[in-house]
Amino acid sequence: MKKVVALLVVLVVLTACDSFDRGPQYYEGTRGVSVDFAEGNPPTELFVRGDEATFNIDVRVRNHGASVTKGGVYLSGYDPTIIDVEGIDEDRDFFQSCRFDIDNIGYGNFNGLLQCERLGLGPLGSVSGGIEVGDGFRIDLDDLNIGTLLDNIFNTDLFTNLGFNQNSVSFDSQGGGSFAVSFDLQDFDPDRVSRGPYFLSLWAPWSFEYNQGTPYTMQGDTPSNPGVKESFVTFNATATLPEESVRTSQPLMVTNCYLYTTYAASETCIDPQPNSDTEKACRLSGYSSGNGQGAPVAITNVQPRYTGQDIVYEITVENVGSGRVYNPKQIDKCSPHHPEPVTEEDLGTIVLGMAYVGDQQLDCVPDQHTLRLYNGRGTVSCALDLESQPFVKSGYTSPLVLEMWYGYADTVRRTVTIRRV
Amino acid sequence: MITPLRKTWTWRSKMQSRHVLMLCVLVLVACGQQQGMPTAQRGTTGVDVSFVDDAPPLQVYEDTTFPVTVRVTNTGAHDVPFRIDDYDSPKGILRVNTDDFYLGVDAVEDTTFELRGRSETIPQGEERLVKVADLTANTVSGQRESPSTQVFVSACYPYVTELSTDICMDGSSAQRNLREQVCSSRDHSYSGGQGAPVAVSRVEVDMYPSGQYTRPSFAIHVSNTGRGTVLRALPRDDAEIGELCALRGERESVNTVDVEARIADVELECNPDPVRLQGDTGTVFCEPTNEALQDNPNLFIRKDNFETTLYVKLWYLYSIGESRTVEIQRKNIQGGERPSQPSSGPSCQEEMGDGFSCSCNYDQCVELGKDRCNFNNDALCSPGTFCCQTFACEEVDDEQQCRNEERCSWNNETEVCVSS
Numbered sequence: 001m002k003k004v005v006a007l008l009v010v011l012v013v014l015t016a017c018d019s020f021d022r023g024p025q026y027y028e029g030t031r032g033v034s035v036d037f038a039e040g041n042p043p044t045e046l047f048v049r050g051d052e053a054t055f056n057i058d059v060r061v062r063n064h065g066a067s068v069t070k071g072g073v074y075l076s077g078y079d080p081t082i083i084d085v086e087g088i089d090e091d092r093d094f095f096q097s098c099r100f101d102i103d104n105i106g107y108g109n110f111n112g113l114l115q116c117e118r119l120g121l122g123p124l125g126s127v128s129g130g131i132e133v134g135d136g137f138r139i140d141l142d143d144l145n146i147g148t149l150l151d152n153i154f155n156t157d158l159f160t161n162l163g164f165n166q167n168s169v170s171f172d173s174q175g176g177g178s179f180a181v182s183f184d185l186q187d188f189d190p191d192r193v194s195r196g197p198y199f200l201s202l203w204a205p206w207s208f209e210y211n212q213g214t215p216y217t218m219q220g221d222t223p224s225n226p227g228v229k230e231s232f233v234t235f236n237a238t239a240t241l242p243e244e245s246v247r248t249s250q251p252l253m254v255t256n257c258y259l260y261t262t263y264a265a266s267e268t269c270i271d272p273q274p275n276s277d278t279e280k281a282c283r284l285s286g287y288s289s290g291n292g293q294g295a296p297v298a299i300t301n302v303q304p305r306y307t308g309q310d311i312v313y314e315i316t317v318e319n320v321g322s323g324r325v326y327n328p329k330q331i332d333k334c335s336p337h338h339p340e341p342v343t344e345e346d347l348g349t350i351v352l353g354m355a356y357v358g359d360q361q362l363d364c365v366p367d368q369h370t371l372r373l374y375n376g377r378g379t380v381s382c383a384l385d386l387e388s389q390p391f392v393k394s395g396y397t398s399p400l401v402l403e404m405w406y407g408y409a410d411t412v413r414r415t416v417t418i419r420r421v
Numbered sequence: 422m423i424t425p426l427r428k429t430w431t432w433r434s435k436m437q438s439r440h441v442l443m444l445c446v447l448v449l450v451a452c453g454q455q456q457g458m459p460t461a462q463r464g465t466t467g468v469d470v471s472f473v474d475d476a477p478p479l480q481v482y483e484d485t486t487f488p489v490t491v492r493v494t495n496t497g498a499h500d501v502p503f504r505i506d507d508y509d510s511p512k513g514i515l516r517v518n519t520d521d522f523y524l525g526v527d528a529v530e531d532t533t534f535e536l537r538g539r540s541e542t543i544p545q546g547e548e549r550l551v552k553v554a555d556l557t558a559n560t561v562s563g564q565r566e567s568p569s570t571q572v573f574v575s576a577c578y579p580y581v582t583e584l585s586t587d588i589c590m591d592g593s594s595a596q597r598n599l600r601e602q603v604c605s606s607r608d609h610s611y612s613g614g615q616g617a618p619v620a621v622s623r624v625e626v627d628m629y630p631s632g633q634y635t636r637p638s639f640a641i642h643v644s645n646t647g648r649g650t651v652l653r654a655l656p657r658d659d660a661e662i663g664e665l666c667a668l669r670g671e672r673e674s675v676n677t678v679d680v681e682a683r684i685a686d687v688e689l690e691c692n693p694d695p696v697r698l699q700g701d702t703g704t705v706f707c708e709p710t711n712e713a714l715q716d717n718p719n720l721f722i723r724k725d726n727f728e729t730t731l732y733v734k735l736w737y738l739y740s741i742g743e744s745r746t747v748e749i750q751r752k753n754i755q756g757g758e759r760p761s762q763p764s765s766g767p768s769c770q771e772e773m774g775d776g777f778s779c780s781c782n783y784d785q786c787v788e789l790g791k792d793r794c795n796f797n798n799d800a801l802c803s804p805g806t807f808c809c810q811t812f813a814c815e816e817v818d819d820e821q822q823c824r825n826e827e828r829c830s831w832n833n834e835t836e837v838c839v840s841s
Binding site: 079249 | 585590603719723724730732
């Protein structure tokens with residue numbers, strides 16, 4: 001009896017502890033955007049009377065994480081002679097292979113080149129005040145409200161709310177499907193444009209409609225806009241059984257490709273003389289987190305190291321989600337309909353979008369702008385030049401801002417058994 | 422206080438255990454039934470024949486007629502005759518073969534049959550009893566007391582094997598591609614047959630680039646898994662089944678099956694077609710033509726893998742037989758050896774009675790060969806002699822003939838031939 005009572009007491013305590021209301025935990029967790037099939041759509045068994053049967057494929061898309069996201073849902077895996085999906089397979093010739101080369105990512109500025117085999121730029125064309133989109137044109141957006149422009153592109157009011165006003169952005173057509181993208185945010189505030197808007201505004205010309213995708217844009221779970229964001233993508237499909245078949249099974253695979261960010265900002269101690277014993281406001285210390293930052297890629301460890309002239313931050317990044325990390329510059333290859341194979345270079349590469357201490361950009365190796373994951377884990381070393389810092393003899397704190405930009409992909413499957421009745 | 426509680430708990434546990442056990446049994450029984458249910462598209466049998474009891478009997482008497490009746494079953498997936506792709510196959514035929522030295526066949530015409538295969542309405546397939554012929558045991562000659570002979574009945578029938586199997590159109594197999602795919606191409610083995618005596622036992626799948634296309638190639642392994650013989654490929658014309666089963670003058674078509682293969686709705690070109698089985702197995706290679714690739718870019722250009730269906734049809738004539746040994750017994754088992762009969766030429770049609778006699782009279786015996794006549798009713802006939810009725814001198818009315826006979830003398834008074 002004593003044991004039972006003791007067990008009960010422990011259980012009660014544990015239950016009570018678990019029910020302590022810590023409040024909503026923003027910017028935590030290891031999930032990004034998930035997809036799943038709706039109950040019964042598609043059905044696991046479909047009965048064909050006569051020649052064919054129609055059915056819906058409803059895909060629920062949910063953003064559990066903290067980042068604004070832009071992605072696309074792709075449907076594949078089925079025999080096109082058995083299942084016909086409206087809007088897919090109608091123009092299988094329309095493949096789009098794009099590549100995004102980053103020239104520079106600075107503190108609030110960016111230069112890059114978007115190269116596509118055939119770039120329609122439909123979204124920009126529709127918001128550029130009737131400017132004809134074609135080779136050799138230039139959209140000078142100095143006089144436009146960039147926040148409104150981006151909100152029109154993404155069909156949100158996010159960018160206006162975040163203060164994307166009176167800034168200079170240009171998308172300069174180089175002809176032949178090449179586009180020079182230039183971005184210069186005055187009064188750049190990393191905290192305001194972090195968790196997606198900055199990253200996605202650079203990727204604005206890219207559309208997930210290319211390569212048979214159904215695009216979506218969703219905001220993150222933030223204090224100002226709390227909760228998991230949810231939307232549905234519906235495909236209308238028709239199943240036709242071959243003449244001599246009375247039953248066949250068809251797999252449906254949904255590939256969810258999306259652009260996402262992991263943002264981490266923590267106070268770091270800038271101490272030009274870390275080995276001195278004098279009393280200081282702070283001391284060099286590391287940061288580690290096992291809870292994630294509300295994204296499928298997490299910054300799990302930051303260890304500062306004093307080298308004399310620099311403070312080098314050893315930053316460890318891990319894929320803590322269930323999917324695969326795509327190089328955001330090659331996110332088009334995430335589409336199952338993309339004509340080119342996926343190679344090692346297309347996977348596991350993360351763009352180091354922000355690496356600042358205060359407004360000082362860090363110098364990172366082995367690459368200034370990217371880091372590679374091996375077996376789901378990668379490290380980058382970023383140095384803060386202490387000579388560029390105010391001359392002080394004691395330690396002081398300053399925010400260390402890190403933002404990782406990447407593409408991410410998950411798949412879900414359901415098999416539909418089609419029977420003739 | 423504790424004891425009753427423990428008892429209650431134990432009793433409840435037992436009840437729960439029983440329920441769990443019953444549930445397990447139910448699940449197992451249900452699973453067993455599902456797995457054991459005859460599935461039309463599985464199995465390695467088609468039409469089969471077997472003799473019914475006593476038709477023919479294992480022992481028959483000479484000079485008696487008896488029926489030959491077979492049980493014909495179709496435990497395969499298709500009817501005989503069948504209709505596929507607007508083609509109406511001929512019916513099957515049953516033939517009886519005997520050694521005509523021992524057995525005579527009353528009717529020599531082939532017997533046609535129709536049998537429905539397994540289906541949801543006839544899970545076991547159709548079964549019929551068919552009287553194939555009436556046979557007559559010939560009179561036993563020679564010294565053998567009860568010779569044996571075989572009655573052989575064969576069924577020759579058109580049949581088709583159909584395989585439809587999911588295969589992965591793997592456009593990425595020809596190059597390294599790390600993209601997550603719904604499937605990847607692999608070889609397939611089929612051990613249970615397809616509800617026919619000829620089965621597709623294995624399909625080896627290969628995908629190779631052909632320009633901008635991915636060309637699938639299939640090595641289809643065919644084997645005769647039934648207990649019969651593949652006669653020949655089945656020509657889809659109006660040829661008469663008897664002629665087809667006779668295999669006259671077409672040695673090159675013996676032991677071959679016609680092959681048709683299709684992926685999704687695209688016909689494949691197969692080579693060789695028909696395929697010859699050697700040692701009960703054969704392999705045919707099928708792939709889409711260049712025109713098929715060009716006409717179906719949605720199947721052969723797309724880069725994402727997908728599952729589709731490979732259909733294979735094998736058309737053939739199949740033969741299966743059954744034999745039974747019949748022992749023929751003489752009727753004169755009490756008198757020893759029965760009268761010999763001439764194998765050819767004039768024959769005395771004997772009418773055997775209980776007294777071991779022969780119906781041949783004197784003149785008939787003389788005509789058959791006097792030196793081989795045996796007029797002694799009480800004696801046994803030796804091989805090569807004829808048992809004839811006892812010579813009666815009174816029947817001879819010719820004086821000279823009577824005088825020539827040792828046993829007779831001529832009575833001059835009465836002018837009658839009498840025994841001496």
